[in-house]
Amino acid sequence: MNKTAIPTSRRRPGGPVLQEDVTHALRTAFFEELAAVGYGKLSLEAVARRAGAGKAAIYRRWPSKRAMTAELVSQVAIEAIGTPDTGGLREDVDRFVRDSLTALNHPIVSKIAPDLLAEAARNEELAQTLLARVRDSRRKSAARIIHRAVERGELPPGTDVELNLDFLAGPVYWRVAVVRVSVDDDYIDRVVTKIVAAMKA
Incomplete structure (x- = not known):
């Protein structure tokens, strides 16, 4: 300072x-x-x-380690990946995917995300806190991409928002955090194409 x-x-x-x-x-x-x-x-x-x-x-x-973890992790999780409004579904998905990759590839995030998921499987109180503060907030924010696409007529009324949220977030996390395979612009373009096609199916 x-x-x-x-x-x-x-x-x-x-x-x-x-x-x-x-x-x-x-x-x-x-x-x-x-x-x-x-x-x-x-x-x-x-x-x-x-x-x-x-x-x-x-x-x-913060009154406890769990409260400190919930507040700070949720802040970073929401700030790191926004819900871009480019005016088009494909462009919004592309930006979301790129932001997700940037966040997941951060040296600290790449260490703490798998650890917290594993700990949540053993610690029910932590799991419920993270679900309420991180998962639910993130999904509510990301759902705006889908709702806007419906409003623009790019997705039909009655689109399954919950399922499309899985399509939106799942492939990138699987690629980077689970199988740990490198990602380039060609992969991003192909996965964005698949995600958008799945949303429209």
Whole structure:
């Protein structure tokens, strides 16, 4: 941070003023620690130490490790992949696929996403939290692409939105996170063509 900059602050309702530079440091430290050790071994003490802050600074912002994980992961998941409105279905799908690839190929995301999925299979409370904060929000946001296509007449009324959301997100995640095969522009063009064709079928 620039030495001349004045740290900003915010106040949670009924709570203390929270300095944004400390929040940012904790957020960065959380993702670095999560990528390094995984959710199961992650401790709030280690996050605070990595951020150069006290553990109390975490508890002023998040009541638990699960709450911290849910809020920060959901923020990144929603911010990383938007719902572009280019005016055409194919173009929207193309942008969504490219944004998804960029997010999944991020060095930290590529480590924490599989770990959180595996942990969620063992930890029902974490699973329900991530489903509510990440999956449901992401799918609701991505559904706008399909709804807009219906409004433009590119997809018929009564289009199965839930099924099309699986077509939209599934192939890219499978390719990058599961089989771990490289992706180039030719693959993107072909998979976008298939996704759009499946939506229209």
